[in-house]
Amino acid sequence: MAGHKARRIAKELADIRADSLSKIHAETVGDSLTNLKGSFPGPPGTPYEGGTYEVAITIPNEYPFKPPVMKFTTKIWHPNVSSQTGAICLDTLTTGWSPVLTIKSAMISLQSLLSSPEPKDPQDAVVARELIKNPDQFNRTAKEWAVRYAGAPKHLIGEGSGGATAESIEEAERQEKEREEAANLAVYDGYNKELIDQFVNMGFDVPRVVEAFQFVGIDRNGGHYYELEEAYIGDITARLFGEP
Numbered sequence: 001m002a003g004h005k006a007r008r009i010a011k012e013l014a015d016i017r018a019d020s021l022s023k024i025h026a027e028t029v030g031d032s033l034t035n036l037k038g039s040f041p042g043p044p045g046t047p048y049e050g051g052t053y054e055v056a057i058t059i060p061n062e063y064p065f066k067p068p069v070m071k072f073t074t075k076i077w078h079p080n081v082s083s084q085t086g087a088i089c090l091d092t093l094t095t096g097w098s099p100v101l102t103i104k105s106a107m108i109s110l111q112s113l114l115s116s117p118e119p120k121d122p123q124d125a126v127v128a129r130e131l132i133k134n135p136d137q138f139n140r141t142a143k144e145w146a147v148r149y150a151g152a153p154k155h156l157i158g159e160g161s162g163g164a165t166a167e168s169i170e171e172a173e174r175q176e177k178e179r180e181e182a183a184n185l186a187v188y189d190g191y192n193k194e195l196i197d198q199f200v201n202m203g204f205d206v207p208r209v210v211e212a213f214q215f216v217g218i219d220r221n222g223g224h225y226y227e228l229e230e231a232y233i234g235d236i237t238a239r240l241f242g243e244p
Contacts, residue, residue, distance in 0.1 A: 009034075
């Protein structure tokens with residue numbers, strides 16, 4: 001790593017440590033200055049309040065002229081974050097990046113994104129659709145995920161509806177589990193899960209396998225399982241490995 005880049009990253013991390021008011025944290029993973037782990041609290045007045053959200057941060061060789069690559073490692077129900085992979089849709093991390101920005105400013109932008117979701121420019125279409133069509137249900141689901149995955153206090157699930165009881169919490173968790181299962185199925189884009197998972201088990205993630213199926217033109221068959229022909233298997237594998 002070039003000396004000036006290493007010095008800049010080290011200084012940015014020191015500045016984050018020195019700022020106790022923001023409650024934003026970032027630290028190295030092992031001895032590498034290019035692999036970091038960050039975290040921040042969910043913003044007050046949002047469904048994410050009370051939770052702590054962790055982010056994996058990869059610093060590219062071209063930093064600070066290219067933005068850090070960030071993704072949530074804490075599962076979160078938000079239209080601009082994939083509920084499956086943690087991938088983020090945020091201008092600051094793409095076209096809106098500038099060399100004058102820092103790891104800390106990017107983390108602050110992520111925190112602000114939780115306060116101001118953009119369902120019309122989604123990373124997760126299932127979550128965006130729920131926010132647009134049923135915002136009350138979206139808030140309940142986001143709170144449930146904050147409790148389950150981000151460590152938010154469990155009583156927050158019932159806030160705004162007269163408080164939580166053991167029965168209401170159990171029912172909310174059951175409904176949240178059903179929505180999570182529906183979101184998991186949505187990522188398969190209508191293809192049979194077992195069919196997709198044959199290639200996922202080779203080490204590829206679900207969205208990449210789905211894209212390969214779409215590229216090759218594999219029939220969804222109503223979501224039912226069927227045996228793929230060897231020629232199709234070869235075409236899918238070639239696509240996954242980036243072969244022409």
